[in-house]
Amino acid sequence: MAKARNLHENIYTLPNFLTFSRLIAAPFIGYCILHDYHATALGLFAYAGITDALDGWIARRWNLKTVVGTVIDPMADKTLMTVLTVALAMKGALPVWLAVIILGRDVALAISAIYYRWISLPPPKTFARYWDFSLPSAEVRPTTISKVNTALQLGLMGLTTLAPVVPGLEMGAALGVMHYVVATTTIWSGASYVYSKDAVRILTPPKEEAENEKAHDGSGKADKDSQRKTRQ
Template sequence: MTIPNLITVARLLCVPALVYAMILGELQLAFGLFLAAGISDAVDGFIARHFNQRSELGTYLDPIADKLLLVSVFVMLTWLAVLPLWFLILVASRDILIVAAVLLSSLMAQPVTVKPILVSKATTAFQIGLALVVLGELAFDLNLSGVGHTLLILTSALTVLSAAAYLIDWLRHMSDD
């Protein structure tokens, strides 16, 4: 168990507290927890890269923590009627597609190596930005003049592009002999 993995586990444990804060309407706390989780993601990545603490567990645990955090926030923001249901379905469908492809590949004895692609990293960055902006607007009663809506559209487009890129890569992998 490396330091980055411990940080990632802490991020995973933060998710229920974040969801509970949102249910209670404690949106400033939720914003703070989400911001701390985002910072912890950057910190664990930095430590893993710069202090040679990469691990196979971390390769799987880190994206799981990121997805659980983001999807949980998007579920809650949809439940609060702040984000549209179609966006939640889009984000969740992409993640389900990726997991299903990995599982299917393994079942067919053609396992894929899980590694993020550039458009996927951009998608995650925009998803985090969207969640921060929307939570910030709610928590601090801000009006950022359509920034959230613009981010919603850009994030949706990147989510579709990312899903398509992963699907194309997966189809190529599955057709290789």
């Protein structure tokens, strides 16, 4: 903990590059949906889904997990979900009330992430250090219901994106049921972050770090005093 402020990690890993590519793909998917390039939107969405599974497998298989990966992976998921939600709602393919629930939860989580990053960042708290993702300070641990909710949301968005590509595919009733299921899990998952103590783990608590350093300094002084007395 005493060395926490100097802790850096290698963020240039294949899983992180795949995650970042998924982050970049999100606005292009939204553009394609808004301009009725449905096949291209579906293809990019499939790419996002494949890389989402692949980056996690690679990180576990070759021990390439990073703290920044725990942050940008859900960030990429939420960016994709936000873009899809807004684009599909604007095209009338997604109910506005469901879009409000999904976006409201994500905005609340984003504000919480900004807050936890700030309070967990070891001093000096500067703008450059705040955005230095090689300096980890807090780790996000998605709750079980959050993982289920993400899967259901992606399933709903995938089916909604698929519908215009396949002529004659009737999914109105199934999508109607999924709207209410996703609304329920979205609210539930948002509440789980509030009541779960393990959702966010601060890696460098400033107060504890200071106390440990003081205790270390105190014990060091005591050892020196003891050595002086022994010599006398």
